[in-house]
Amino acid sequence: MTLTVRDILDFESLYESELIAGMKGLQKEVTGIMVMEAPDIEAWGNFGQVCLTSFFALENLSLTETKKFFIKANTIGIAAFIVKLDRLVKKIPAHFIEECNVNQIPLIKIQKETRYEAIILSVMETLINKNKVLLDRYYMISNQFTNMALREPRLKDILALLEDLIPNPVSLFKNNSIIYRSINLELGDFHVSKSTKLAKKRYTNFEYQRQVVSHTDLTAQHYSQLSVEIPSLGTDVYRLIIHELNQKTTEDDFMAIENTVSSLQMELLKKYALQQQNLSHLNEIINDLIYARYQTEEELAEILHFLNLSKKDNIHLVIFDLSVESNRKKVKREDSESILNTLSNYISIRWSKFVSLVKKDKIIFLICNSDNDQGFSEKITVAINSFTSLSYYSQLSFNIGISNKSNVTDLHLANKQANNILKILKLTGQKNKIVSYKDLGIFQLFLETNNIDELIKFVPEKILEIQKTKPELNKTLRVFLDHNQNFKTTAEELFIHPKTAKYRIERLIKLANINFENPEELLQINIGLRLLEFIDTTL
Structure with a gap:
């Protein structure tokens, strides 16, 4: 379970504290606590950190510098500021309160008599106990998936275990087609209206998207989904969907999901390797035949x-x-x-x-x-x-x-x-x-013939000589014969003037002494011109 600012307000050490500003940030996660001694928050601040301060370090900041400080704090993810007023700082400046409200960072005032040590001890003790609980749960979940892996599970066995560990139904998609549907709920097609990439946390290794969707099998109401792609080889794309119909995915749930994705990835890699081995054997057999x-x-x-x-x-x-x-x-x-x-x-x-x-x-x-x-x-x-x-x-x-x-x-x-x-x-x-x-x-x-280049001997010598010196004439001749010796259509296909086509044919008649009245000669030329298209005429 995540420790929040709202939770620490219930600690005995903060019993007489007062929430001054930033009420909208009470659900911020708390991951640590420290005493703030300088305004260079980018150098020492961390996500989820609670900062204890007398505001003495910020007293001399201008309005512009104060605004920049709180913007940086919000960007880093500072969870809250706990301030103790003493003889050096008697009152929290109004613009400090305003910036905490704008950036939704809770500002908590404690009594002068409250000891920093008591607050630090209560926060750190809770975090240590929480981490121990998380570690124990992670060990338990990891053991379950390890034992299952030894039994060579099917994909649906892995997903069934996940459903036992989290309160929401799940689905597995392959290339946008569903291949596993939760037995807890009939989930049909859904429409994604919004998708946001989740920032990686210390306990997540895969890329997650949170999607807002509407299910056609349910109502027009929108629901939240957690979507993660299963890294795999090959061209198929697998995606695991957590349908957050009952509650949002918690830190505990992520432990189970992470183990599930790793297990699915391993099974898909094994499946792909087996397919490639079978495919390789099949290819060898077909090659033996052909x-x-x-x-x-x-x-x-x-x-x-x-x-x-x-x-x-x-x-x-x-x-x-x-x-x-x-x-x-x-x-x-x-x-x-x-x-x-x-x-x-x-x-x-x-x-x-x-x-x-x-x-x-x-x-x-x-x-x-x-x-x-x-x-x-x-x-x-x-x-x-x-x-x-x-x-x-x-x-x-x-x-x-x-x-x-x-x-x-x-x-x-x-x-x-x-x-x-x-x-x-x-x-x-x-x-x-x-x-x-x-x-x-x-x-x-x-x-x-075993050597396609030997085909050159079937090309009339006069056509071969023209190919070496004036190949455009042979091309014109081929088109001319294909179009029944029509100058107009020959010119149209070659994008030249009919007079140019006629000039080229006249040159051919002169160079090769072609007799267009002799059908046998034209047949030999026709065959020779076609052979020239797929032999190396540079020989």
Whole structure:
């Protein structure tokens, strides 16, 4: 229980005392007492301190200096002033009384015969006894939580113990969704109208907010809550709420709450470590499957059993690449895991059977389905668009590669297909593209080469020479062919004048001797221009 100024007025040593000013500050906490000898209160004052004085040290202060002194005292948190008048100071100045009222600091006058020693002894004895009681209670509470920790408790076991120790109901939230509700009261949604950060005290280690809320399940009346975030790893945010429906949280209650938060933190850290261990093992198993790192049919059967897959499953492998250059900061693993969790929700709406993993800045899905390649590509595009419509991910840059449908024994080939798509997109500097292997058309033939740079041999020599010296001409030619040799639409896409487009084509005809009437020649040029987009032409 907190010792207040009102409490010390009941001490026998202050029996004949008189409260002169600062009546509104009687609930101030008392943490110590001392004799004031000088006005430099910022040098020796402490929160909750009661100051014994004859006011002789303040007698020569001007009105301005007196005002500053009491402002400092209020800022520090001085609990009260006890003044004894004697032969040096006969009367408490009126402006002293006024400042005590303004700053709500109780001013207590004692008789000349009252001994300072008696007051100091009674205050310190009470504080020492109070601290002993607090220490005993802390030891008792700490023992209860320690014994419970040895039994490997669930989160609700920890919260149930807290409810036995404090008079108010509690709730636990995960990412703003309630996961534990007090059995003492049905608490529904609430609206926070005000939130104030509490100053840390000597017995608190965590950050607390006091919130004024209204519960929709109760009445329109406002209630007070104590809210504290549980420090944890990962992307999930846990918050403990103390519903102060019965009484405000006391110093004793804080002891129980502090132990509860520490216990919850420990359990959440254990839970996170176990999840990461399981996730790491799962990722290894999936990697063994998509890289064909199994030697026998028995090993493959074990992998499929662990992943709840079957040899009969038809699977599309989808790689979500977050390493595109337009992402300002390097994507962290926890960011990728958060994206995976959100993406999985959209995947699960359409397909019930899939596995996934995070690999650096890539997210890989193995999705079991009965769709053909085109149908699957359309469905996954709808799922991705739904995901990117969320405001939180609307600025995210990515590329997506989708393999052909594969059986489980050919997933290593599907993995290669999806990665080759991403390699092409990266080399061409594209972003926010969703490309399936079937979309590549004839370029699938070129991707079968082990060295993508060997593709340069399929580019006509005259086009390759122009690329090295006048790449803007090749770009114009590509757009010109894409628009059925129309100068106007070519100019519009390139943001140039039609005359400029015509001039460039005429130069190409002269430099490369291109015959636009020969369809076979145009086909070779078209293929060569597209290959130039994803090979290193500096070789």
